[in-house]
Amino acid sequence: MIVAKQLTKKYGTGTAAVTALDDVNFTVEAGECIGLLGRSGSGKSTLMNLLGGLDQPSAGSLNIAGQELGSLNRASLADYRLSTVGFVFQAFHLIHSKTVFENVELPLVLAGVPKAERKAKVNAALEAVRLTARDHHNPSQLSGGERQRTAVARAIVNQPRLLLADEPTGNLDSASAKDVMELLMEQVRANGTTLLLVTHDEALAKQYTPRVLRMADGKLLSAGVC
Numbered sequence: 001m002i003v004a005k006q007l008t009k010k011y012g013t014g015t016a017a018v019t020a021l022d023d024v025n026f027t028v029e030a031g032e033c034i035g036l037l038g039r040s041g042s043g044k045s046t047l048m049n050l051l052g053g054l055d056q057p058s059a060g061s062l063n064i065a066g067q068e069l070g071s072l073n074r075a076s077l078a079d080y081r082l083s084t085v086g087f088v089f090q091a092f093h094l095i096h097s098k099t100v101f102e103n104v105e106l107p108l109v110l111a112g113v114p115k116a117e118r119k120a121k122v123n124a125a126l127e128a129v130r131l132t133a134r135d136h137h138n139p140s141q142l143s144g145g146e147r148q149r150t151a152v153a154r155a156i157v158n159q160p161r162l163l164l165a166d167e168p169t170g171n172l173d174s175a176s177a178k179d180v181m182e183l184l185m186e187q188v189r190a191n192g193t194t195l196l197l198v199t200h201d202e203a204l205a206k207q208y209t210p211r212v213l214r215m216a217d218g219k220l221l222s223a224g225v226c
Helices: 044-051 074-083 100-110 115-128 144-156 174-191 202-208
Strands: 002-011 018-028 033-037 059-064 085-089 162-166 194-199 211-216 219-222
Touching: 002 044, 018 044, 018 219, 033 044, 033 202, 044 059, 044 162, 044 194, 085 144, 100 115, 100 144, 115 144, 115 174, 144 162, 144 174, 162 174, 174 194, 174 202, 194 202
Parallel strands: 033 194, 033 211, 085 162, 162 194
Antiparallel strands: 002 018, 002 059, 211 219
């Protein structure tokens, strides 16, 4: 599913260049659940941005689901994000002027999915995260756990092959955090989705991801069992 070879990302040029990722190599099989661990500044956010098609490598190779991301143009990267990858962020990133239904529907609108098909897919995603009864509420009317469940529904509505979860429980209480993680794992098991869980929480990674990538100073320290 993912093959990274000598993956490098630099920002800036010349003597002012900063190396955020330095010669990173790893592979991830389809359907694997991987934890990405590291302190702030370790390079894990940069790696997630590359995996998500939000940025491109400075050097090396990153192949995901048969696509070489470094060679894609802007339009192709947008298609990749819509068709292959789903995002769940710590801060939810919901649009407060839209309802729960409309937030979940947005990736399908951008992908040009017909209205009737969009409705069926959104209803299925909301049912999966147990939010059908809240579909016409705005995010401001939801609890933190409900907002993150909305974000999960939005991430899975297009049935992505790769799910990137960036500190998905960081803003939640322990009960809501467990609920959100169980929902994510249900989707992974049901659809064979590959999950990358970005976290600084060793206990969370140990509970939900059999294998971890540990990073520090832009380098991959290990890629073994949690």
